[in-house]
Amino acid sequence: MKIDVITLFPSTFRGPLDESITQRARDRQIVSIRLIDLRDFTSDKHRTVDDKPFGGGPGMLLKPEPLFAAVESVRGPDSHVVLLTPQGQPLKQRLVRELAGRSHLILICGHYEGVDERVREHLADAEISIGDYVLTSGNLPAMVLIDAVVRLLPGALGDEQSAHDESFSGDLLEYPQYTRPAEFRGWQVPDVLVSGNHAEIARWRAELRLRRTQRRRPDLLA
Numbered sequence: 118m119k120i121d122v123i124t125l126f127p128s129t130f131r132g133p134l135d136e137s138i139t140q141r142a143r144d145r146q147i148v149s150i151r152l153i154d155l156r157d158f159t160s161d162k163h164r165t166v167d168d169k170p171f172g173g174g175p176g177m178l179l180k181p182e183p184l185f186a187a188v189e190s191v192r193g194p195d196s197h198v199v200l201l202t203p204q205g206q207p208l209k210q211r212l213v214r215e216l217a218g219r220s221h222l223i224l225i226c227g228h229y230e231g232v233d234e235r236v237r238e239h240l241a242d243a244e245i246s247i248g249d250y251v252l253t254s255g256n257l258p259a260m261v262l263i264d265a266v267v268r269l270l271p272g273a274l275g276d277e278q279s280a281h282d283e284s285f286s287g288d289l290l291e292y293p294q295y296t297r298p299a300e301f302r303g304w305q306v307p308d309v310l311v312s313g314n315h316a317e318i319a320r321w322r323a324e325l326r327l328r329r330t331q332r333r334r335p336d337l338l339a
Contacts, residue, residue: 205244
């Protein structure tokens, strides 16, 4: 997979993308991630990327010219252009799986008061939000999306089953997990998990996934 990130602040990505699963996936050439500085696609000496909104109002908007030029410099027939915005579709695990099946993602990180509406209407294929709150820019949402997508790519995780047993796989939360010691401060691991009966363990886990989802996230069952 290829991921191109269009942003005003490429350096903010280098820490998160250079660690853990994402870096290992890059080392194994499972994913290629390129950071594109939006200011490189401006045409004036001041490298202007924003301007005041028509009709007045606070803040500044990202101009359409550099955004269109940046996307068009890397877009191909299989590219999927995503605008990170609080107004977008919520990022759910089903959507993450869909994105992980694509060969090329182009992520547009908004900033200031947002982007010119023509970017939404004529450039972006999708708008995605990571939650109902406002951040300084689309950089952090882009990092979240990248992390969620990369871990689903074949070969990115050490154990492929890990991605299937987590929360939101099958639209349910994950079952409780325990490790050694079997007793800690008087709290015992459930007997079924040390029984060696794999059929009973599977039933217990399925039941606890459903029970936990009903209690904590009943909206997932609606």
